[in-house]
Amino acid sequence: xxxxxxxxxxxxxxxxxxxxxxxxxxxxxxxxxxxxxxxxxxxxxxxxxxxxxxxxxxxxxxxxxxxxxxxxxxxxxxxxxxxxxxxxxxxxxxxxxxxxxxxxxxxxxxxxxxxxxxxxxxxxxxxxxxxxxxxxxxxxxxxxxxxxxxxxxxxxxxxxxxxxxxxxxxxxxxxxxxxxxxxxxxxxxxxxxxxxxxxxxxxxxxxxxxxxxxxxxxxxxxxxxxxxxxxxxxxxxxxxxxxxxxxxxxxxxxxxxxxxxxxxxxxxxxxxx
Numbered sequence: 001x002x003x004x005x006x007x008x009x010x011x012x013x014x015x016x017x018x019x020x021x022x023x024x025x026x027x028x029x030x031x032x033x034x035x036x037x038x039x040x041x042x043x044x045x046x047x048x049x050x051x052x053x054x055x056x057x058x059x060x061x062x063x064x065x066x067x068x069x070x071x072x073x074x075x076x077x078x079x080x081x082x083x084x085x086x087x088x089x090x091x092x093x094x095x096x097x098x099x100x101x102x103x104x105x106x107x108x109x110x111x112x113x114x115x116x117x118x119x120x121x122x123x124x125x126x127x128x129x130x131x132x133x134x135x136x137x138x139x140x141x142x143x144x145x146x147x148x149x150x151x152x153x154x155x156x157x158x159x160x161x162x163x164x165x166x167x168x169x170x171x172x173x174x175x176x177x178x179x180x181x182x183x184x185x186x187x188x189x190x191x192x193x194x195x196x197x198x199x200x201x202x203x204x205x206x207x208x209x210x211x212x213x214x215x216x217x218x219x220x221x222x223x224x225x226x227x228x229x230x231x232x233x234x235x236x237x238x239x240x241x242x243x244x245x246x247x248x249x250x251x252x253x254x255x256x257x258x259x260x261x262x263x264x265x266x267x268x269x270x271x272x273x
Contacts, residue, residue, distance in 0.1 A: 027063040027064075034047075034053075041077060043074045046073075047075070069269035073262075076266065086251050093241050096241040104136070104238060114138060117136040118135050130222055132147070132158060132198075134231070134232045143195065145188070145190075148186040149185045153186075156172055157172065158215065160212060161210070162205040169190045206233040210224045
């Protein structure tokens with residue numbers, strides 16, 4: 001019995017040795033492929049290969065230790081490429097911002113909760129008329145004011161119609177605040193997420209006649225002039241350029257931090273080796 005047990009253990013050790021040897025060869029091949037992928041600037045492929053080593057060959061400590069220096073190289077290359085994309089996107093947003101900024105002015109009034117930006121060619125007396133006006137908060141957030149005078153329909157939303165297509169804002173229920181009514185006038189403030197569909201629509205149809213539709217107990221429609229459509233579309237574009245710059249700058253800050261971490265890891269692992 002004892003000799004049989006010894007023979008079985010010997011066989012298992014041989015099998016294990018063969019298996020481990022095969023695993024090491026395969027893991028080493030994956031590592032070599034990852035290094036090649038980096039030289040070919042296929043950084044995502046390199047990371048995927050390194051992940052395969054960690055998942056399928058966790059017992060191959062030596063190979064995984066070597067991979068610890070290779071992974072940050074892949075991340076460095078991947079991050080540099082993302083930084084290039086972010087720089088290109090930022091340049092586009094900044095060009096749009098510089099082009100549109102002269103078209104806007106800031107309206108400040110002690111009666112206002114906060115100032116707002118509006119297109120210079122927009123109708124400043126919108127609250128006394130029937131129509132719609134796009135505005136920006138001081139931070140560049142897009143919002144819309146709808147004003148309906150002399151046609152009380154208790155409207156809660158507005159929409160645009162052009163070229164057989166239509167979009168609408170979300171409904172804002174009457175609350176005496178964002179939706180209020182006084183002396184036959186109905187005024188609603190729609191915030192960004194409730195009215196961005198109008199902004200996109202105006203940008204896509206800024207050379208087409210657009211019909212503004214007030215929606216309440218019944219509907220009421222008016223035609224927007226080419227000047228009004230352009231002011232609306234430019235306001236949305238301006239808000240998007242501000243938002244794009246802000247978002248891209250945050251993205252670059254994250255990527256710069258990621259690049260610094262990757263390079264620190266490369267230096268540390270090389271020193272250890």
